[in-house]
Amino acid sequence: MCQRLPARCVRCVALGWWDTGFLADWSDAIVAIAERRDKESFRALFLYFAPRLKSFYLRLGASDATAEDLAQEVMFTVWNKSFQFEPGRAAASTWIFTIARHLRIDHLRRERKPPSLPEVSDVPAEITPCEHMLCAEREGLVRDALAGLPAEQVNVIRLSFFEDLPHREIADALDIPLGTVKSRVRLALSRLRAMVKDSS
Amino acid sequence: MSGHHPSADCLADYARGSLREGAMLVVACHTETCERCRQEAGLLENLGGVLLEEVAPTALSSGALQRAMARLDASPSGAAAGHALPRFLDGLGAPRALADKTIGSRRWATPNIWFAPVRMAGETASRTYLVCGRSNARIPLHAHGGLELTQVLWGSFSDPSGTYARGDFVAVREDTQHALFVTGSSPCLCLIDSDTPMRLASYTARLLQTLLGQLY
Numbered sequence: 055m056c057q058r059l060p061a062r063c064v065r066c067v068a069l070g071w072w073d074t075g076f077l078a079d080w081s082d083a084i085v086a087i088a089e090r091r092d093k094e095s096f097r098a099l100f101l102y103f104a105p106r107l108k109s110f111y112l113r114l115g116a117s118d119a120t121a122e123d124l125a126q127e128v129m130f131t132v133w134n135k136s137f138q139f140e141p142g143r144a145a146a147s148t149w150i151f152t153i154a155r156h157l158r159i160d161h162l163r164r165e166r167k168p169p170s171l172p173e174v175s176d177v178p179a180e181i182t183p184c185e186h187m188l189c190a191e192r193e194g195l196v197r198d199a200l201a202g203l204p205a206e207q208v209n210v211i212r213l214s215f216f217e218d219l220p221h222r223e224i225a226d227a228l229d230i231p232l233g234t235v236k237s238r239v240r241l242a243l244s245r246l247r248a249m250v251k252d253s254s
Numbered sequence: 255m256s257g258h259h260p261s262a263d264c265l266a267d268y269a270r271g272s273l274r275e276g277a278m279l280v281v282a283c284h285t286e287t288c289e290r291c292r293q294e295a296g297l298l299e300n301l302g303g304v305l306l307e308e309v310a311p312t313a314l315s316s317g318a319l320q321r322a323m324a325r326l327d328a329s330p331s332g333a334a335a336g337h338a339l340p341r342f343l344d345g346l347g348a349p350r351a352l353a354d355k356t357i358g359s360r361r362w363a364t365p366n367i368w369f370a371p372v373r374m375a376g377e378t379a380s381r382t383y384l385v386c387g388r389s390n391a392r393i394p395l396h397a398h399g400g401l402e403l404t405q406v407l408w409g410s411f412s413d414p415s416g417t418y419a420r421g422d423f424v425a426v427r428e429d430t431q432h433a434l435f436v437t438g439s440s441p442c443l444c445l446i447d448s449d450t451p452m453r454l455a456s457y458t459a460r461l462l463q464t465l466l467g468q469l470y
Binding site (some may be wrong): 091093096097100101103104105106107108109112113121122125129131133140145146147148149150151152154155156158192193194196197200211212215241243246247248 | 266269270271279296297298299300301303304305306307309310311312313314318319321322323326354398470
């Protein structure tokens with residue numbers, strides 16, 4: 055079913071798709087929910103994403119019970135808001151991530167950090183976004199680009215972006231200077247941007 | 255495309271979801287009209303999606319799937335309608351991101367300026383509101399205790415630091431004191447998220463504050 059881990063995908067295995075070379079995307083499952091309220095698709099999505107969402111919230115500091123509640127809540131939102139999903143415009147995992155991100159704000163009572171002050175310059179030089187690229191096709195490029203980055207850069211990206219550790223804590227955890235963390239994050243993101251742009 | 259944008263760090267915080275709720279909304283409104291920032295945030299959201307798929311799964315408690323399936327039948331089917339936007343926003347370019355928010359009734363602070371609160375689902379210490387000034391309206395000199403984020407949704411205004419038009423994102427830091435003027439011939443609508451109430455400098459302006467205070 056999924057292009058990445060067909061042999062480990064419950065739905066692929068269950069339906070024998072990965073064996074027959076049938077490759078679809080999780081997007082189809084969300085569309086099936088939107089159009090037909092398809093519970094089998096929901097079940098497959100749940101089995102794949104809920105355990106990962108639980109990991110996501112655990113890494114953000116939620117307790118085991120809260121992480122699981124939030125994972126349930128995200129999947130329930132996927133069921134209820136599937137009609138908002140635009141296949142082609144958004145990749146399934148990106149869409150689910152953005153739901154997870156919002157529920158985190160709604161429910162996870164963590165200390166909120168103030169937003170960073172926007173720079174005075176009109177267009178920060180470091181950003182050269184790829185124009186007019188659809189989110190869905192870009193996700194594959196991001197995946198490939200991430201695989202092409204050095205492990206140390208992927209590590210800081212994961213810690214700073216996904217696990218929401220402040221840069222200082224990352225510096226302590228990796229035993230490297232704070233400045234190095236910041237420059238690695240910046241370098242990694244700009245390389246990611248460049249790689250995505252080049253291959254688009 | 256607008257001329258004033260959130261910083262790269264601010265967009266990264268938005269993409270990760272680590273801004274407070276009202277600030278998330280302001281940045282979301284910005285990305286609706288700004289292709290550049292939408293692409294940048296989109297790239298980071300893709301990164302979030304990829305990392306979500308790559309994270310090692312954690313086993314759920316027993317019966318988790320059954321509980322999830324059991325909830326489905328009880329849920330409403332199909333498109334649940336969002337809150338209808340209030341009529342007073344007609345023709346003012348209200349972004350889609352506002353559609354699922356609850357917008358309170360507007361209060362006229364002066365004959366030329368109204369405020370309307372945007373209520374957030376979660377607990378939040380910040381205040382998020384829409385403010386609209388008619389052409390040539392003036393918001394008196396006021397100061398900010400914390401950080402205030404503004405997205406210009408319609409029209410334009412100017413303050414001593416410059417002129418901001420539809421699509422612009424403006425961040426004003428503590429100890430900034432400024433007065434605003436609505437420029438151009440159309441009304442100016444802004445979405446503002448502030449982590450502290452504004453402090454008005456002049457006596458007459460406190461009337462505005464009193465009215466603003468009643469919003470919450």
